[in-house]
Amino acid sequence: MTTRALNRRVFLAAGAVVLASGGRSRAHNGTIHVSIENLAFVPANIEAAVGDRIEWTNRDPFDHTATVKGGWDIVIPAGQVATRIVQAGDTVEYYCRFHPNMTGTIKVR
Amino acid sequence: MKTILKAALGGAFLFVLAQFAPAQDKPSDPQIAHIAYTAGVIDIEAAKLAISKSKNTEVVEFAQSMVKDHEAVNVQALDLVKKLNVTPEDNPTSQALTKAAEEKRAELGKLEGAAFDKAYIDNEVAYHKQVNDALQTLLIPSAENAELKSLLETGLKLFQGHQQHAEHVAASLK
Numbered sequence: 208m209t210t211r212a213l214n215r216r217v218f219l220a221a222g223a224v225v226l227a228s229g230g231r232s233r234a235h236n237g238t239i240h241v242s243i244e245n246l247a248f249v250p251a252n253i254e255a256a257v258g259d260r261i262e263w264t265n266r267d268p269f270d271h272t273a274t275v276k277g278g279w280d281i282v283i284p285a286g287q288v289a290t291r292i293v294q295a296g297d298t299v300e301y302y303c304r305f306h307p308n309m310t311g312t313i314k315v316r
Numbered sequence: 317m318k319t320i321l322k323a324a325l326g327g328a329f330l331f332v333l334a335q336f337a338p339a340q341d342k343p344s345d346p347q348i349a350h351i352a353y354t355a356g357v358i359d360i361e362a363a364k365l366a367i368s369k370s371k372n373t374e375v376v377e378f379a380q381s382m383v384k385d386h387e388a389v390n391v392q393a394l395d396l397v398k399k400l401n402v403t404p405e406d407n408p409t410s411q412a413l414t415k416a417a418e419e420k421r422a423e424l425g426k427l428e429g430a431a432f433d434k435a436y437i438d439n440e441v442a443y444h445k446q447v448n449d450a451l452q453t454l455l456i457p458s459a460e461n462a463e464l465k466s467l468l469e470t471g472l473k474l475f476q477g478h479q480q481h482a483e484h485v486a487a488s489l490k
Binding site: 245246247268269270285303304305306307308309 | 381384385388389391392470473474476477478480481484
């Protein structure tokens with residue numbers, strides 16, 4: 208077997224593992240970046256597919272959260288990054304629990 | 317009784333601000349910096365009292381976030397005055413704010429349990445509302461330096477968030 212054919216088989220095998228593990232780690236999933244600056248989620252409204260990764264980067268010197276009322280709650284400490292893998296039910300409005308005047312939406316497409 | 321106390325505190329604050337009412341008496345940038353910093357210190361001290369007294373997780377968490385946020389914004393304020401080579405200037409407004417806050421802290425210090433929690437959170441709602449009104453109507457319009465004005469505007473957004481946070485906690489205490 209040539210090296211190239213071997214590489215191809217390894218690549219296919221890796222692909223099969225990715226598929227077997229389901230939507231959460233689809234090979235083509237993307238990362239959606241949301242910046243937090245000056246007490247605002249930027250952009251405030253995002254669209255995402257199930258399995259996408261939302262990455263909040265907190266550029267403020269204040270701790271923030273991405274919180275869904277009656278749902279999930281992610282703390283994003285000052286100067287740090289926090290993530291969430293988008294689930295089927297994630298068409299939501301979210302806010303910062305510490306500063307409820309900061310709001311955003313996620314629409315699952 | 318509570319209403320009377322709240323009215324008295326609100327009245328004291330408004331009286332303090334009324335000293336600046338004539339346009340020619342608007343506060344200078346060094347005075348504005350001092351007032352904003354003092355307002356932050358007052359809220360930090362109230363929060364530390366709440367952390368030491370309250371047994372309510374939500375109240376303690378709120379107070380902890382007040383300490384962190386106001387300390388962070390005051391660090392920014394100190395960095396800015398250093399950069400601008402401005403010395404914050406003590407003034408009657410800062411002094412009256414400090415006096416009113418000392419009285420409020422003494423009053424809160426006598427309360428325990430749920431009565432303390434409610435009085436602390438109600439005062440946080442009222443206090444942030446008053447500071448936000450002062451920022452919007454007096455301090456931001458009076459600020460001459462663009463960077464100071466911008467920091468005050470960030471402060472306003474932050475404190476509006478605190479006011480809403482306090483309102484949420486107040487609603488959950490009922």
